Amino acid sequence: MPTALDPRVALTWIERVAGGAREHSRDEVAIEEPLEIRVDGSPLAVTMRTPGEDEELAVGFLAGEALIEGRADLAEVGLTEDLAANTIAVATTGGLRRDSGHERRFHLSSSCGVCGKAALEHVRLALPSRQSPLAPIAARVVSRLPDASRGAQEAFERTGGLHATALFETTGELLVLREDVGRHNAMDKAIGAMLLAGRHPLSGVVACLSGRVSFELVQKAALARLAGIVAVGAPTSLAIELAEESRMFLCGFVRDGGFNVYAGASLVHGG
Numbered sequence: 001m002p003t004a005l006d007p008r009v010a011l012t013w014i015e016r017v018a019g020g021a022r023e024h025s026r027d028e029v030a031i032e033e034p035l036e037i038r039v040d041g042s043p044l045a046v047t048m049r050t051p052g053e054d055e056e057l058a059v060g061f062l063a064g065e066a067l068i069e070g071r072a073d074l075a076e077v078g079l080t081e082d083l084a085a086n087t088i089a090v091a092t093t094g095g096l097r098r099d100s101g102h103e104r105r106f107h108l109s110s111s112c113g114v115c116g117k118a119a120l121e122h123v124r125l126a127l128p129s130r131q132s133p134l135a136p137i138a139a140r141v142v143s144r145l146p147d148a149s150r151g152a153q154e155a156f157e158r159t160g161g162l163h164a165t166a167l168f169e170t171t172g173e174l175l176v177l178r179e180d181v182g183r184h185n186a187m188d189k190a191i192g193a194m195l196l197a198g199r200h201p202l203s204g205v206v207a208c209l210s211g212r213v214s215f216e217l218v219q220k221a222a223l224a225r226l227a228g229i230v231a232v233g234a235p236t237s238l239a240i241e242l243a244e245e246s247r248m249f250l251c252g253f254v255r256d257g258g259f260n261v262y263a264g265a266s267l268v269h270g271g
Helices: 054-064 139-150 154-159 183-196 215-223 237-245
Strands: 009-018 021-030 033-039 042-049 074-078 087-092 106-108 163-169 174-180 205-209 228-231 249-255 258-263
Touching (some): 054 074, 139 228, 183 205, 237 249
Parallel strands (some): 033 087, 042 106
Antiparallel strands (some): 163 205
């Protein structure tokens, strides 16, 4: 049975097999537990996540579903004495921005943020128009973001079992990095951290992802008005389509000094 060390990492016994030999030893693994998000007293979502930064996860999730737009929509976020463990409460200032919470409840796994949605039309939210100029980025900055992000992934270094989203200025300055067993949770936590700090929308900010780029991640980025996404993995066709519609740059397979630009090539300058 794993033994918890901190909110993100647990110790467990393993049998290590190598070169024909077996060794009984301890290993560190990422923790995965459910979190219930309640809004204005009513259950809204249950997600499987790595504990820690639960307030950020909750508000990032709400922003990524277009249920809130910014810090002004929040009255209070946090734990209360009457709540069970693994439950976070959000109080809004005037209710959710759309009535989706009454149309359906969200049940999310750590691998898929939109698995419970019945049809694509429920996924493709009305995306905001951009009020600020588009933010370009230098190719040399794109190339170095994954290494800068990887260097800050403390829990991944210990477990090898966590995704990460790092938010950078387009000049390459690291703003925040969050890790989680779910790639969509990692982005929610990172965006939620910025929202709670009073910075939202995030024009002029780029997300660096530790894995592939799915439609839902581009949707969350577009709703936050991010300038673009840089990833070490590949995007899906629908992710590329939405990035183009949202006028974002989307770079994949960023490694060894090179990368592919799948959308917004005019925003990535230099070689």
